[in-house]
Amino acid sequence: MSYDDPLEAFTDFFTGPYREQIQELDDGYPDERSLRIDWHTLESWDGSVADEFLRKPSRMRQFATNALTRLDEISVVGVNVRVYNLPDRKTVRVGKYRTRQLGKLLSVRGKVVDMDGVQPYAEEAAFECPLCGTLSRMPQSYGDLMKPNECAGCEHSKPGFRFNREQSELVDLQKIVIIPPDSNLEEPPATIAFLKNDLVDMVGPGDLVTLNGIYETFDGQSESTLSTYIEVLDLDITERTEIDTYGASEIREFIMDALTEEIQATDDWAADRASVVDAVVERHGVRREEVDDQIEYLIGENDVGAEGSRLFDI
Numbered sequence: 001m002s003y004d005d006p007l008e009a010f011t012d013f014f015t016g017p018y019r020e021q022i023q024e025l026d027d028g029y030p031d032e033r034s035l036r037i038d039w040h041t042l043e044s045w046d047g048s049v050a051d052e053f054l055r056k057p058s059r060m061r062q063f064a065t066n067a068l069t070r071l072d073e074i075s076v077v078g079v080n081v082r083v084y085n086l087p088d089r090k091t092v093r094v095g096k097y098r099t100r101q102l103g104k105l106l107s108v109r110g111k112v113v114d115m116d117g118v119q120p121y122a123e124e125a126a127f128e129c130p131l132c133g134t135l136s137r138m139p140q141s142y143g144d145l146m147k148p149n150e151c152a153g154c155e156h157s158k159p160g161f162r163f164n165r166e167q168s169e170l171v172d173l174q175k176i177v178i179i180p181p182d183s184n185l186e187e188p189p190a191t192i193a194f195l196k197n198d199l200v201d202m203v204g205p206g207d208l209v210t211l212n213g214i215y216e217t218f219d220g221q222s223e224s225t226l227s228t229y230i231e232v233l234d235l236d237i238t239e240r241t242e243i244d245t246y247g248a249s250e251i252r253e254f255i256m257d258a259l260t261e262e263i264q265a266t267d268d269w270a271a272d273r274a275s276v277v278d279a280v281v282e283r284h285g286v287r288r289e290e291v292d293d294q295i296e297y298l299i300g301e302n303d304v305g306a307e308g309s310r311l312f313d314i
C-alpha cells in the first residue's frame, strides 16, 4: 500500500514492523535518545516511503519525529531519528557528490583526518528586544548568527537584539573532516561533516567511518561556487584506529603538563577540568574519553584532587 500522509505512514511503521525497536527505545529512554531506522527494513515494508526518505530526508525525518512523539504506546520527546543501511546506489566517494544530490541523503565512507572540540550550537536562537522585551526566535544554520529584521513586539527594525541563551535551543555540535580512506593524493578531496547530539565525541583521528547524511550548502555564501558539508544523520565506525602511540602513562603526563600550564596561565590554584581535557585532545589527538579515564585514574591515585569539575593541588 502507499501513503498520502507520511505521518500516518510512520505511525503504522512504528507500531508494525518496528514495534520491538520502539519498545527498546522506550525502555532505554531518556538515557537512550536515538532511534535508528534500517532503511532496508523500511523499504521492504513500503518502497515509496523509503524512496521519499532518500529524496526529502529533512522533511521525512521531521514526520518520523512527529509520529514518534505522538505514539500512544510510548512517551518520548527530543529523540533523534537516524537512518542507516542505505542502498548501494546512495553510496558516494568523498568529494564525488553532484549538484543534483544537494538536499538528498547520501552514504559516504571516509577517514577522519581532523576534528574540532564539541561546542554548543544554537539550532534556534532567541533574541530579546532591548526596547520592549519581546523575544523573537530564529532558526539558525552553520556560520554567522542570524538575527530577525524587525521586532515582532514594537516593530522597530534592528533594535539591537540581545541573544538570550536560556531561551535558545542549544545542542552539542562537533565538526569533523573526512577524506577518501584509500587516497594517495597529496591533497585528497576533503569533506566537512557536522555531528550533533549523541554523535559527538564518537570518533578520533584515523578512524574509518560511514556517514549517512544530507548533502548541504552553507548559508551566507560569499562566492558563487558554494561551500558544502554533510549534515550527519547516522554514523557507523567501521574501523577504529587504536591510538597506541601513546600509553596510559604518557596520556597522564600530557594531563599533568596541561594542568600545570593552565594553572600558571590563569594564575589560580585550580584549573578547569574541561580546559585541560580540551588542551590534551587538541595537542595530541587523544580521544576525549581516554583523557577523562586517565584523569579519573589520577584522581583515584590522589595525584590530583578533585571537587566538582575542577582539579586541584598537583
Ligand SMILES: [Zn+2]
Binding pocket: 129, 130, 131, 132, 133, 134, 151, 152, 153, 154, 155, 156, 159
Ligand atoms: Zn521591540
